Amino acid sequence: MTMDTPLPVLRGERIALRVFCLRDAGFLLAAANDADYQRAAFASAVVPLAPAEIERRLREGHRSPLTGAYGGFELAVTPVNDPPSPIGVAGLYRVDRDNGNAEIGASIIAPEQRGQGLGFETHVLLIDYAFEHLGLHRVYAHVKSSNAPALALCDRLGFRVEGTLRQHRRLADGWLDLRVFGVLRDEWRPRTCPTGDGGPCVG
Template identity: 35%
Template structure:
């Protein structure tokens, strides 16, 4: 087991449906298209966030403080989204997890498998004790995926942000290393 100090090692993780791989600057255009998708915007970004090509290229080109991996369709090689481990807490041996999938990555089990692959890597290779996440209460698809993989709801931050004229809850979920059994 590794003792995480930085995330400069970017692995390739292969499943039945997906391959998670390091991002390259060449991925910026596809990611720009994905993050421009209305559903991605609704579930991922703060209102008013502006994403530029320059920001995307520099963001994915050189991050060593977090592990960003491209989610690709194993059959076609198409980039469909990302998975991320970030906010490494050395004392707690924990990280925060997030993911996003564009329209062509949804509804085929790619997100579930990608989540399992990165969680397995976090627990089995990085030696994490805890992986946590926060998702919008109205993001039912993501919440189902996280529960299927083994994340447990720890709490709800009620009505934390006004989004599209409605108050939205943030659901806090986590999984501990001893709860991980290969993803349920």
């Protein structure tokens, strides 16, 4: 690890979460302008983001350097043995300390790292952090009704269906429904990764 790469904030068996630093500007820029990632994040089209904007957010210590969102934070998802190399983004958004809730979002962006249960492990680490360290009461997610992998992930995590936001997002060719999933602190239990070996996600 180089001196300008922050130490992990959270560590699992295979992945770690750390804050973004200036050396991550290239990764964040590629993600911001990746059509597949943007569609998964509900955007109907990629809105190009200039390198200067990413670098400005990083230099100013913006808590959400990729989305620019306020009221939460984003962390770099990295292999546990290679913290300088991000493979995804994980965040808690709209953190409401008064009411004890936050929206979760995490994506493994590197194509070669998908399908290995790393997104599951990332969510487990972040939900544990939300409940154990932030003291939140509820974590929720908004998922496209057509996103079968994300719907299945919410089910494996033990999230409950709370409802549907009808025609909640405008697309170029119409409207998009979002499913609302949530889990309460007293519903959350230790989980295992869906990797086939039944091994735990976290130690």
